[in-house]
Amino acid sequence: MSAAPRTARGEKTRRRLLEAAEHVFAAHGYHEASVSRITERAGVGQGTFYLYFDTKLDVFNELVEDLNHRVRQAMSEGSRGAASRIEAERAGFAAFFRFTAEHPALYRVVREAELVSPDALRLHYSRIVEGYIDGLRDAAEEGEIGDIDPTVAAWALMGVGEMIGMRWVLWGDGDAAPGDPADPTASGTREVPQHVLDEMMRFIAGALGRPALAHDPRPAADDKEEP
Amino acid sequence: MSAAPRTARGEKTRRRLLEAAEHVFAAHGYHEASVSRITERAGVGQGTFYLYFDTKLDVFNELVEDLNHRVRQAMSEGSRGAASRIEAERAGFAAFFRFTAEHPALYRVVREAELVSPDALRLHYSRIVEGYIDGLRDAAEEGEIGDIDPTVAAWALMGVGEMIGMRWVLWGDGDAAPGDPADPTASGTREVPQHVLDEMMRFIAGALGRPALAHDPRPAADDKEEP
Amino acid sequence: MSAAPRTARGEKTRRRLLEAAEHVFAAHGYHEASVSRITERAGVGQGTFYLYFDTKLDVFNELVEDLNHRVRQAMSEGSRGAASRIEAERAGFAAFFRFTAEHPALYRVVREAELVSPDALRLHYSRIVEGYIDGLRDAAEEGEIGDIDPTVAAWALMGVGEMIGMRWVLWGDGDAAPGDPADPTASGTREVPQHVLDEMMRFIAGALGRPALAHDPRPAADDKEEP
Amino acid sequence: MSAAPRTARGEKTRRRLLEAAEHVFAAHGYHEASVSRITERAGVGQGTFYLYFDTKLDVFNELVEDLNHRVRQAMSEGSRGAASRIEAERAGFAAFFRFTAEHPALYRVVREAELVSPDALRLHYSRIVEGYIDGLRDAAEEGEIGDIDPTVAAWALMGVGEMIGMRWVLWGDGDAAPGDPADPTASGTREVPQHVLDEMMRFIAGALGRPALAHDPRPAADDKEEP
DNA sequence: AATGAATGAGTGTTCATTCAT
DNA sequence: TATGAATGAACACTCATTCAT
Structure with a gap:
C-alpha cells in the first residue's frame, strides 16, 4: 500500500520520516519506538507514515x-x-x-x-x-x-x-x-x-x-x- | 510487593517460574514474552507471578x-x-x-x-x-x-x-x-x-x-x- | 487466548457481554459496532472483552x-x-x-x-x-x-x-x-x-x-x- | 462539492469510477471497499473520486x-x-x-x-x-x-x-x-x-x-x- | 500460597476526506 | 480536469499489573 514518492515534496517527507525513525529507534529501541513518536518528530500526521512505509x-x-x-x-x-x-x-x-x-x-x-x-x-x-x-x-x-x-x-x-x-x-x-x-x-x-x-x-x-x-x-x- | 518464598512449595513455584521465563525469553525475546505465557508454561495462575517478582x-x-x-x-x-x-x-x-x-x-x-x-x-x-x-x-x-x-x-x-x-x-x-x-x-x-x-x-x-x-x-x- | 469462564462471576460477565453485543450489533450492524461500545454497554473494561472472546x-x-x-x-x-x-x-x-x-x-x-x-x-x-x-x-x-x-x-x-x-x-x-x-x-x-x-x-x-x-x-x- | 461532468472526458471518468465501484463493492462489500481501491481500479487518482461523488x-x-x-x-x-x-x-x-x-x-x-x-x-x-x-x-x-x-x-x-x-x-x-x-x-x-x-x-x-x-x-x- | 477476573493505557494500522498544485 | 500528498480520528487488540477471593 505504500509507494515511492512521486513528487519532490513527497521525497522530502519520506526523508524526514527516515531521519526521525533513526533518531527514535536509536533513542528507544524498536519496541519502545512508536510510530506516533516518529511521525511527531518528523512533524507529519500519523497517517503520512503509511504513505511511505508499509x-x-x-x-x-x-x-x-x-x-x-x-x-x-x-x-x-x-x-x-x-x-x-x-x-x-x-x-x-x-x-x-x-x-x-x-x-x-x-x-x-x-x-x-x-x-x-x-x-x-x-x-x-x-x-x-x-x-x-x-x-x-x-x-x-x-x-x-x-x-x-x-x-x-x-x-x-x-x-x-x-x-x-x-x-x-x-x-x-x-x-x-x-x-x-x-x-x-x-x-x-x-x-x-x-x-x-x-x-x-x-x-x-x-x-x-x-x-x-x-x-x-x-x-x-x-x-x-x-x- | 513480591517476597522471597517462605515455604518449600513456594520455593519450587518460584523456580518453575524462573525456568519458564528462561525458556520464553529465549524463544521470543523480552518484548514478545508475555507474563501470561510465562505463567502458562510454569503451570501457575497469572497472579502467582507477582508473588515472586515485582x-x-x-x-x-x-x-x-x-x-x-x-x-x-x-x-x-x-x-x-x-x-x-x-x-x-x-x-x-x-x-x-x-x-x-x-x-x-x-x-x-x-x-x-x-x-x-x-x-x-x-x-x-x-x-x-x-x-x-x-x-x-x-x-x-x-x-x-x-x-x-x-x-x-x-x-x-x-x-x-x-x-x-x-x-x-x-x-x-x-x-x-x-x-x-x-x-x-x-x-x-x-x-x-x-x-x-x-x-x-x-x-x-x-x-x-x-x-x-x-x-x-x-x-x-x-x-x-x-x- | 480467550477462555471459558471458570467462576460464576466470569460466567455472568460473559453473559453480560453477549447481551450487550446483541444490542449493539442490532443497533449499528457489525462494522459500526465497536468493541468499546460493547464493553461500555456491558459495563466492563475493554480488555475484559478479550477474556471471553478471541x-x-x-x-x-x-x-x-x-x-x-x-x-x-x-x-x-x-x-x-x-x-x-x-x-x-x-x-x-x-x-x-x-x-x-x-x-x-x-x-x-x-x-x-x-x-x-x-x-x-x-x-x-x-x-x-x-x-x-x-x-x-x-x-x-x-x-x-x-x-x-x-x-x-x-x-x-x-x-x-x-x-x-x-x-x-x-x-x-x-x-x-x-x-x-x-x-x-x-x-x-x-x-x-x-x-x-x-x-x-x-x-x-x-x-x-x-x-x-x-x-x-x-x-x-x-x-x-x-x- | 462534486459536480456533474461537463466534458466528454469527465463523463468517461465518471463512468469508469462507477464501474470500478460496482466491481469493488461486489467483491468486498461496502465496508471493505475503500475509495482508494475503487480509484486504483478505475485508474485515476484518489482525489478524482471526489470530483464526481460527494x-x-x-x-x-x-x-x-x-x-x-x-x-x-x-x-x-x-x-x-x-x-x-x-x-x-x-x-x-x-x-x-x-x-x-x-x-x-x-x-x-x-x-x-x-x-x-x-x-x-x-x-x-x-x-x-x-x-x-x-x-x-x-x-x-x-x-x-x-x-x-x-x-x-x-x-x-x-x-x-x-x-x-x-x-x-x-x-x-x-x-x-x-x-x-x-x-x-x-x-x-x-x-x-x-x-x-x-x-x-x-x-x-x-x-x-x-x-x-x-x-x-x-x-x-x-x-x-x-x- | 494461589488464582482468575478485571483493567485501561497503549499499539500499529486504515481510510474517508481535504487541499495545494 | 486531475492528482498525490496529507491528515487524524477511529479501530481491534495486547498486556503488565492489581485485587478480591
Missing part, C-alpha cells in the same frame, strides 16, 4: 540497510589509501568508531535486529564480513599477513570492533558508573582513547600476523612458552 | 544474572587445569560455545538486555571481562603472553567469542540461507566446527602472544626469530 | 448461532401441537414474526452475516430449512400437502417469511415514510397486521398444494375463503 | 439505484410477451436469476444496503414490488390468478426469488461445502437448475391461485388448461 518493521529494515551502507562506506573511505593491511585495518576501525559515536543508532538498531528482523541482522554482518574477507585474502597472498582462514578472522575482527566500540564508544570511559542515565541521544562526543586503539591494533596485528612466528609451538630455543 | 523486568534481570553465573562457571570449569593460558583460553571458549548451544537464551537475552536493562548488560560483560583480565595479567607476568593491555585484550577476546558464537553456534553452518525459520527454541545441536575453533585459537594466540615477534612484517636485523 | 468476529458468530437456536426454538414451540401442516406453518410464522419484533438483531445480524461470516449465514439458513424440509416431507406423505419438492419449497417459504417480516415487522406499516429514522433499537412494538398474515397464509397454502380447497378462484358457492 | 455512500446509493433499474429492465424484458401471468412470472424470475448470476453485486450490495443506506434498500424493493403489484392486479382482474392481496403476494414473491437466488445462484449447487472460498468476484457461471425452477414455479402458481390446474398431480377431469 509497516513499522519496514522502516526498521530500511534503516538497518541504510546504516549498513553508511558504515561500510565510512570504513572503506577511512581505510582507502592505507599503506598496509594493518594500517588499513586501523583506519577502518577508527572510521567505524567515529561512525558509531556519531550514529549510536548503529549499535542499538543492529543489536535489536537480532530479534526483530534476523535476516536484516545477518545481512548486515555478512556484508561487512565480506569486505573484510577480500581484504584479508589479498593481504595473505601478498605475504602481508599470516595464513589464517580469512572467514574466521573476519568474523573475529568484527567481534573485536563491536565489543571495543560498545565498551569505549557507547559506554564512554569506564568512569561512568553503571546506573548512569547516559542519555542515548547524546552523540558525537565519545571517542576510543588513543591507547585503547593502540592496544587493540597490537592485538589485531598479532592475530593476523605471520603466525609461523607467533604460534609455532616449538620455536627457537629462547622461546619457551609451549611444550 | 515486575517483568525483574525476572529478566534475575535471569541475566543467573545466566552470567552459569556461563562463568561453565567457562572456569572448562578451563580449569589447563596447562597454559592459551590452552585455558581454548577450553574456556569451547565451554562458552557449548553453553551457548545449550542455552541460546544467553545470546538473545543478553543482546536484548542492551535496551531493556543496560545495567544488567554492563554488569554481565564486566564480570566476564574481569575474570579474563586477572588471568591475562597473571599470564603476562609469567611471560606466557605478550605485554598487551589486559583490559583491552579481555574486551577484544569477548568480542571474538561472541561473534564467532553467534555466527557458528546460533546461525549454524553457513548453509542455512537467511530467511530460514531456524526455530529459536531448538537448542543444543549446533557446534563450532573444529577448524573454526582451531583458526580462532590461532587468531587469539597471535593476538596475545609475543607481539614483537608476531608483528613486524619486515623484521629489523636484530629481530631474528623468523626462519 | 475477536469481534467471534462474538458475532456466537451471536448468530445463538439467535439461530432461539428462533428455531421459538418457531417449533409456536407450532407445536398444531392440527395440520398449514396450521403449524401459520403458528411457526407467527412465532417467527414475534421473535423478529422482539429481536430485531435477527434481521440485521443475519443479513450482514453474508459479508462478514458467510459460513455462519449458510449454517443459519440451512438449519432452519432442514426443519422445514422434514415437516414438509411428513405432510406430503400424509397427503396433507401436494407433492412439491420439499427442499425448494422450504427455501421458498423462508424467503416469504423473511421478506414479509422485513416489510411489516421491521419497517412497520407502510406509513412510515422512507427517511424516517426508525430507531432500530426500538423493539417489540411492530406486528404483522392480521390481514397480511392471512393473505400470506393463503399464499402459502396455495403454494403447498391441496390448493383446490384453498384458492380456487371459482369455488363452490358456499365456500368463500377457506374450508 | 462521499463513498454516494456512489453506493447511485449503484443501488442503477442496479435497480437494470434488474427491473432485465425482468420486464424477460417477461415481455409472455402468454400468461404465470409464464410472465417464470420468465421474470429466470431473467432475475440470470442477472444475479452475472451481477453478484446485486445481492451483496443490496443486502448490505440494509445497514448502510436503509432508504436505498426500501426504495429498491418497493420499486420492484410495485411492478409486481400492477401485474398481479391485472391478472386478478382477468381471472388469471386468484384473488389474493396483490401487495402481500408481491412481497412474498420477491422473498421467494431472493432466497432461491441466494441459495442456488450465489451458493451454487449444494455440493459446495460451507467454508469453500467461493471467490465472490467469479460471476456468470451459476444457474438455477431446471428442476428447481420448475418446482419454484409450481410453488408460485399454486400460491397465486388456480393451483388446482397447476399442481394437482392427479388432475380432476374438468381440468384441462395444461398444455
